[in-house]
Amino acid sequence: MSDSNARDESAIEDGDYGTQDPHGETHHQKNTVHQRLRANSSIMQLNKILVANRGEIPIRIFRTAHELSLQTVAVYSHEDRLSMHRQKADEAYVIGKRGEYTPVGAYLAGDAIIKIAKEHGVNMIHPGYGFLSENYEFAKAVEAAGIIWVGPEPKTINDLGDKVSARTLAAKADVPTVPGTEGPVAKFEAAKEFTDEYGFPIIIKAAFGGGGRGMRVVWKQEDLKDSFERATSEAKSAFGNGTVFIERFLYRPKHIEVQLLGDNYGNVVHLYERDCSVQRRHQKVVELAPAKDLPQETRDAILNDAVRLAKSANYRNAGTAEFLVDQENRHYFIEINPRIQVEHTITEEITGIDIVAAQIQIAAGASLAQLGLTQDRISTRGFAIQCRITTEDPSEGFKPDTGKIEVYLKSVRLVATAYDLMVETGFRELSSLHTMTLCWSSALATAQRTRSLAERCFVHWSNSVFAV
CATH class of the missing domain: 3.40.50.20 (Rossmann fold)
Known part of the structure; x- marks a missing residue:
């Protein structure tokens, strides 16, 4: 070379x-x-x-x-x-x-x-x-x-780590939530009472975790008891707390999240939204920014609700408010992730704002105004896509896989073009992936003037990057 x-x-x-x-x-x-x-x-x-x-x-x-x-x-x-x-x-x-x-x-x-x-x-x-x-x-x-x-x-x-508490906070801020239990559900009998009132399908969620663990969708009464026991057991194992809550399950909703920044002085801004609807086993696979096929009225309502909720929580630093949007374009708050997200890079692509730099400055005491990050100065340009490279075993139903990466190939040629391409990775050839760690190892991202150009570029590029 x-x-x-x-x-x-x-x-x-x-x-x-x-x-x-x-x-x-x-x-x-x-x-x-x-x-x-x-x-x-x-x-x-x-x-x-x-x-x-x-x-x-x-x-x-x-x-x-x-x-x-x-x-x-x-x-x-x-x-x-x-x-x-x-x-x-x-x-x-x-x-x-x-x-x-x-x-x-x-x-x-x-x-x-x-x-x-x-x-x-x-x-x-x-x-x-x-x-x-x-x-x-x-x-x-x-x-x-x-x-x-x-x-x-x-x-x-x-x-915010307690998702039941976060739902209560959202209700006080007049932000819509999916119909669900008002508090944690510790016993199967309480779960049955909810389904007797609201029917099926429902989704059981861990109150103190995420990433799809401690989560079960239940379509019929005869599966409720087993699903409840599995969800609480998995939540206990993954998060040290088996508390769960229950919501009505929305069929094939859009998963929209809003990137937020708050300072130490009560100011909060949004950096627009991302569409994270492409998931497998409740794990995000492809992320888009801005969201596609989302009516402007719905987008505006989601952005406004996210900022209002963050302000009511006196939110500081970077975070993400997540919403589901049903097939009638009604939106429902589900949680705030009080940290930086894997997919923050595509928001950086469309806004030109380094979110990590903003995090550091806010932590050091700067206001959003000092950063020039007032809402009227934040806008988007172009379209960005990110896809995660995951370590999975296709012969085992794409279950998470571990081991040593023997071959890791990357396309160098495309980087020399006018495209804006990036691989975020913490691994290389001969790196080892341990058990109990995330099953994804890298992320591909591209940003272009239009969605169609980004999608076309992304397909060509993703075909040239893989690991085995």
Whole structure:
């Protein structure tokens, strides 16, 4: 491989973009968040950020942190000692002694991570997504240690982490929700009472989790008891709490989510919406921004409701309000994810706003106005698509798979074109995927002037990137 091709391949691996966006501007030309952040006196006093995560999201955060002249710190389990995220950081430290934690348990060892941060002069901790990102006790402990938490206030995380509580908050803010139980359902008899009143189909959901775990759709009475027991057992195993709640099941709804940013001064803005309707086993597969085939009236109502709900929760930093839209284009709130999302990149593509940079600045004390992120200054251009590369076994019904990646091929040629293409990944050849981690390893994204061009480009590109 030539030196130039090596640089191109490295750029793809790191998640870097092509030279120009669909509108003939570089992302850094049209994105002023970095410059405003450097000028912020609060951030000038900070110099080191730790990302308490693994895979592609630490690499994504490190990229922005380096652009902001921040030193970066990775933490890793013993099994991840050769991982990409460790190699992309300025400093990297193993969590615990060999054998002390499981490959996943290391990233849940909050006390050990905070200890590393304090020992090495870390000013800020970013949780990424998954692992400890929605653990309010970890967020409290970070702040108690005198370290800035790059995320919502711990109380907000706790309030919104309970989906029953979030439904109550939505009702108080006059935001519509799917008909469901008013509180948690602990016993099968209560579940039967709900179905006696509302009928079928219903969906049973874990009150303290997500990602499709602890979730069961029930179509008929004879399946209710078994589904209820399975959902509570799975929720208990996955989240340490078997509490569930029940909603009416909407058949083939659109899944629309709104990207939100809030500061420490009561201000909240939206960065428009994403369509995450293409899912398998309640896991997102393809994400689009902006949403397609959504009436403007419905879009406006969803955006307004998302902002109103976030303000009522005194929301700070980045988050996502999620809604279902039925076949009559009526929308219903389902949850707020109090963290950055995997699919945040396509919102960045259509708005030109670096969400991670905004997160860091907000955590450092800047207002949205100081960032230039007032609602009237936020607009969209073009269309973006993201698809997740998943590790699955087709011979076993596409169940999540683990093991070592033997071959990982990437198209280099297309990066040299005028297309705006990106691979976000935390893996390369010979990387290992452990049990109990996410079954997706990378994400493909493209942004173009029109939806048809984005779709055409995406199909060609996705055919040239795969792992086995």
